[in-house]
Structures are given as C-alpha cells and as structure tokens.
Amino acid sequence: MTTTGSSRPVVAIAGASGFVGSHLAAALLKNFHVVGLARSPRASEDGGIEWRACDLFSSTTTHAALVGVDIAIYLVHSMMPSSRLFQGDFHDTDLLLADNFAKACVHGGVKQIVYLGGLVPDAGYVSPHLESRLEVEGVLQSSGIPTTCLRAGMVVGPGGSSFEILRALVTRLPWMILPKWTRSLGQAVFLDDVVAVLEAAVTDPAFRGRTFDLVNGESLTYEDLLRQTAAALGKKRYMLPVPIASTGFSKRWVQLFSRASHELVSPLIDSLQCDLPQYVPAKEIAPFIRHRTFASMIAETLERTEQATPRAALPRAPRVHHTTVRSIQRMPPVPRRDASFIADQYIDWLPQFFRPLVRVTRLPGTARVTFSMALFPWPLLMLELIDQGLDRERAKFHIVGGVLSKTTTTGWFEFRQIAHKRYTLAAVHGFIPALPWLIYIFTQAPVHAWVMKAFRRHLEHLHDAEDIAATAPP
Numbered sequence: 351m352t353t354t355g356s357s358r359p360v361v362a363i364a365g366a367s368g369f370v371g372s373h374l375a376a377a378l379l380k381n382f383h384v385v386g387l388a389r390s391p392r393a394s395e396d397g398g399i400e401w402r403a404c405d406l407f408s409s410t411t412t413h414a415a416l417v418g419v420d421i422a423i424y425l426v427h428s429m430m431p432s433s434r435l436f437q438g439d440f441h442d443t444d445l446l447l448a449d450n451f452a453k454a455c456v457h458g459g460v461k462q463i464v465y466l467g468g469l470v471p472d473a474g475y476v477s478p479h480l481e482s483r484l485e486v487e488g489v490l491q492s493s494g495i496p497t498t499c500l501r502a503g504m505v506v507g508p509g510g511s512s513f514e515i516l517r518a519l520v521t522r523l524p525w526m527i528l529p530k531w532t533r534s535l536g537q538a539v540f541l542d543d544v545v546a547v548l549e550a551a552v553t554d555p556a557f558r559g560r561t562f563d564l565v566n567g568e569s570l571t572y573e574d575l576l577r578q579t580a581a582a583l584g585k586k587r588y589m590l591p592v593p594i595a596s597t598g599f600s601k602r603w604v605q606l607f608s609r610a611s612h613e614l615v616s617p618l619i620d621s622l623q624c625d626l627p628q629y630v631p632a633k634e635i636a637p638f639i640r641h642r643t644f645a646s647m648i649a650e651t652l653e654r655t656e657q658a659t660p661r662a663a664l665p666r667a668p669r670v671h672h673t674t675v676r677s678i679q680r681m682p683p684v685p686r687r688d689a690s691f692i693a694d695q696y697i698d699w700l701p702q703f704f705r706p707l708v709r710v711t712r713l714p715g716t717a718r719v720t721f722s723m724a725l726f727p728w729p730l731l732m733l734e735l736i737d738q739g740l741d742r743e744r745a746k747f748h749i750v751g752g753v754l755s756k757t758t759t760t761g762w763f764e765f766r767q768i769a770h771k772r773y774t775l776a777a778v779h780g781f782i783p784a785l786p787w788l789i790y791i792f793t794q795a796p797v798h799a800w801v802m803k804a805f806r807r808h809l810e811h812l813h814d815a816e817d818i819a820a821t822a823p824p
Contacts, residue, residue: 358383361552362416362460364406364451365425366399369510370466373545374423375399378552387415406447407676407779409454409744416451416458421552423464424451424490427483435791437799438678438777441482446678446775448486449768452493453741462558463490463497464551466544469537469563469626470501477621485773487561492769496559498551500544503565503626504575506647507541508654515604516579524587529594531623532572537565540641540650547638556634566639567630572622575644582648595623674760675781675795679802681774682810683767692765692774692809693735693745699808703801721752730754733763743767749781754794756782774809776802 361378365371366386378384385400386392392401404415406426416422426447427440455463467483470476476484483501491497504512519526547564551557573589580587604619631639641647684692697719701710709722717735722728731752738744749761761781767774778798783790 359420360385360418361421361423362387362402362419363423363425364404365423366401368425369507370505370541370544370548371423371425373507373541374425374548377545377549381553382421385415385419406450409450412450412454413457416454416460419455419458419460421462421464422451422455422460423466423548423552424448424486425466426451434673434787435675435795436678437676437795439478439680441478441485442678442680442775444482444486445489445680445768445773446766446777448489449766452490452495455495456493460495462552463493463495464548465490465497465499466548466564467499467501468621469503469565471624472627475624477624479621480624488772489769492772498557498559499561500547500551500564501561502544503537503539505541505544506538506644506651508651510541510651512538513648513651513655516575517583519604520576520580520583520585520587526576526587526589527594528573528576528589528591529596530592531595531619532576533591534571534622535625535628536570536572536622537568537626537628538570538575538644538647539564539566539639540647543639543641546640547635550634550638554634562632562635563627563629564635565629565631566642568643569628570644578644579648582645582652673782673787675778675783677778677781677798677802679776679799679806681765681776681806682813683771683774684809684813685771688742689745689765689767690742692767693747695809695812696765696776696805699805700801703804703808718750719747728753736762743771754784756784776805 359382361382362385363371363375363378364387366375366384367388371386375384375386379398383400385402387404387406388401389403389405391403394400402415403411405411427444452463465487467487468480470480470484487497487499491499506513543566544564547562573591576587576589630636641650681692697710697712700721701708707724709724711720711722712718713720717737719733719735720729721731721733723730729752731754732750733747734750736746736748738746744764744766746762746764749755749758749763751758755761761779763776763778763781765774765776783794785794
C-alpha cells in the first residue's frame with residue numbers, strides 16, 4: 351500500500367472536521383496515516399492528522415489532495431451555502447462534489463471508497479435529501495473502485511445536530527403540536543457505533559464493495575424521540591398530535607426554537623416525512639452496535655455533553671463576505687453526446703434565443719469565446735475553453751474578461767456529465783460580478799437563472815428528437 355513516510359496505509363477523510371469525521375479520524379490514527387481534507391489550510395502535527403487543503407468544488411485541488419491515498423472516506427453533505435449568492439439545489443451540489451471526489455480517487459489510484467449515507471425508504475415518498483444520498487452512492491460506485499456504502503439512520507451523539515435540535519425543542523417548548531411527520535417510522539444509531547463500523551469498513555475485507563444499513567434495530571418515531579428526550583432531561587412536556595401533514599410551519603418553528611439554520615432544518619424535516627425501513631443490524635454490523643435503544647444513547651450523550659465545555663453549537667450557515675457567485679443547474683442527460691457537444695449547443699443556441707440582442711463569437715485560432723450585445727462595443731463576457739485531455743464528460747471555460755466580470759483570473763463556467771452520462775450539470779463557480787451587488791442580484795443573476803432554464807428545455811427537446819431518430823426504423 352501507498353504510505354507517507356511510514357509503513358501505515360493512508361486513509362483520507364472528506365469531512366474530517368465534522369461531527370462523525372472528527373471522531374473517526376481520532377479512532378483511525380492508531381493504525382493508519384490519516385489525511386484530513388479541509389477547505390482552508392490547517393497545520394499538521396507530528397503523529398496526528400495530516401491536513402491537506404481541498405476545495406471539493408475544484409477538480410484540481412481534489413486531485414492533488416488524494417495523491418498517495420489508499421482508502422478514501424466520504425462524509426460530505428452540502429446543505430450549507432458556499433458563496434454569497436448560490437443558485438441551485440443542494441442535491442445538485444452533492445452530485446458535483448461527489449463527481450470531483452470519485453474522479454480524483456481514480457486519478458490518485460485509491461483502492462477503496464467508503465461512504466456514509468442515509469437510510470432509504472423501501473417504498474413511498476423519498477425526500478430530496480435521502481434521494482441525494484442515494485445519487486451520491488451511485489456516483490461514487492460509478493468510479494469502478496470498490497465502494498462500501500453505509501446507510502445510517504439518525505446519528506445521535508454529543509455535539510451532533512440531531513441531538514442538539516431535540517434538546518433545544520424540549521428545553522424551550524413546554525407545549526408542542528406534533529404534525530403527522532412526527533409519527534413517521536425511523537431508526538437511530540449512536541455516534542461511537544457509527545465510528546466503529548466505519549473503522550471496520552477500512553480494515554475488514556468483508557465490507558469491501560458492499561452496502562449495509564447502519565441501524566440499531568429499534569423502531570422509533572420523532573414523537574418517541576421527543577418524549578424520551580423530555581424524560582431524560584426531567585422535563586414535563588405537553589404534546590398534542592394533530593392530523594396536519596404540511597411541513598412549512600414545522601420548519602419555521604423548529605428553526606426558531608432550535609436556532610439551527612434553515613439550510614439544515616428544511617431537508618431534515620422533509621426526510622422525517624419518510625417511513626424508513628425497520629431493519630435489524632446485519633450479521634456484519636451487529637457486533638459493533640453497542641447501543642440498542644435510544645434511551646441508552648441519550649443517557650450517554652447527556653453524560654458526555656455535560657462534561658464538555660462549552661457545549662457544541664448547532665451548525666449555521668457560514669457568513670460569506672466576498673461577493674462570489676455559484677450557480678448549479680441540473681440539465682437533462684444527453685447520453686449519446688459528450689460535454690463538448692452540449693457546450694457547442696449552448697454557444698450556438700444563445701444568440702438564437704436572444705436574437706438580435708446578443709452575439710456570440712469564437713475568436714479564430716484561439717479557444718476564446720466572446721459574448722456581446724448589439725450596438726455595445728465591449729464584450730459582456732470572455733470565456734476560454736480549457737483542454738480536459740481525455741475527459742470527454744467535462745467542458746470547462748475560464749472566465750477571462752468582459753465588462754460583467756470584475757476579475758480575469760477567477761471564476762469558471764462548465765458543463766459536465768456524471769456517472770457515465772446519467773446526469774448533466776451546468777455550473778458557474780467563483781464568479782465575481784462587476785455590477786454593484788444589489789444591482790447584480792436583481793438583474794444579471796435572475797437573467798442567468800432564466801437562461802439556464804430555457805437551455806434546459808432546449809436540451810430536453812434535443813434529447814427527445816435524438817431518441818425518436820434512434821428508434822425510427824431504417
């Protein structure tokens with residue numbers, strides 16, 4: 351196995367500073383050289399975690415961070431904004447990040463991927479949050495590298511957002527109205543047990559390339575969790591179940607009284623509408639499940655939380671002071687074509703869509719494309735196509751100028767196909783507008799979103815036409 355100055359195998363953890371990742375990193379240090387991937391540079395200590403700067407939005411830094419890694423563990427879920435303006439959905443962001451990670455694993459010669467996802471309903475409603483976890487599984491598996499997928503129920507432990515939300519609600523609300531979603535079936539699993547299974551997944555060949563449900567076997571509803579949490583805290587709380595299915599009001603009051611961010615609360619409550627499968631632990635998982643009841647989980651969580659000073663804060667949306675823009679839109683798949691074809695379609699379609707207001711010019715002998723407006727002498731934007739080598743599933747343009755861009759060295763626009771062309775994304779990253787911010791968000795930003803929706807419809811029509819042509823008799 352590859353090593354870094356020692357005989358120990360190298361394990362990289364994406365999400366090493368998070369709730370599960372920080373505990374897992376500490377556990378793996380005994381037998382592995384642990385590499386933590388962090389967006390910002392951190393100091394590494396002798397005998398401790400080696401930190402490598404890695405922005406998962408950047409293919410280049412992700413490739414560099416996974417060089418020399420034997421096993422890569424993926425614990426990332428993108429529910430927090432990463433720029434001042436973000437246009438898109440978290441599940442599309444999850445696709446893009448997982449694609450960068452999977453391709454970097456292939457490039458770096460990683461031998462195994464381990465992914466911690468979420469339980470998925472056997473039937474009925476599947477929330478966007480849980481559907482995204484399943485999509486990420488597929489993207490990582492599409493790398494061709496043996497991928498171990500662990501589908502966990504609610505992870506409970508000191509410092510975890512699930513426990514902190516429960517405690518905050520029970521502490522601050524003497525009366526609670528319980529909508530229908532609080533009676534959906536779920537399962538919980540303790541933090542230490544999750545870490546133990548993840549550790550086994552990188553040491554035991556029986557886990558390699560397989561999928562397991564990471565559960566403790568106890569059937570619970572969110573109402574059960576609230577009542578048991580209240581009992582453990584010694585709080586007498588009055589709870590009134592009501593036949594209301596809407597989650598809109600629930601999201602607001604959970605956000606208000608738990609003081610968690612909307613970006614965290616909204617997808618979690620959507621997921622609580624799902625009836626999750628009521629499995630018992632598989633024979634490979636059972637030996638690592640020490641906590642078989644939520645009552646024992648919360649007792650240990652409370653004991654360890656009281657010893658910790660100060661108490662861990664709930665995740666909140668980070669403050670982003672720089673005026674960067676990120677925009678990610680899902681496009682229909684075009685399985686018979688590559689990303690260069692999609693980019694060419696966009697360049698040819700845009701002036702037709704805006705005829706006669708917009709001109710698009712390919713500069714002869716260069717990889718540059720300019721976007722201009724009729725009767726306006728200066729280009730609005732200038733893009734330069736970047737050679738992706740053998741990767742035909744990505745077309746990337748650097749934003750190198752134009753009156754709408756504040757910089758010439760930041761920002762890129764791309765089309766990419768993911769998981770062997772199963773998904774297509776159009777994305778803008780790191781763009782810094784030249785327009786004053788308030789003007790930008792009410793003019794250029796909504797225009798871009800509108801244009802990408804229109805281009806999505808164009809690709810849908812194109813895809814339908816190609817399907818008809820492919821199935822037509824000769």
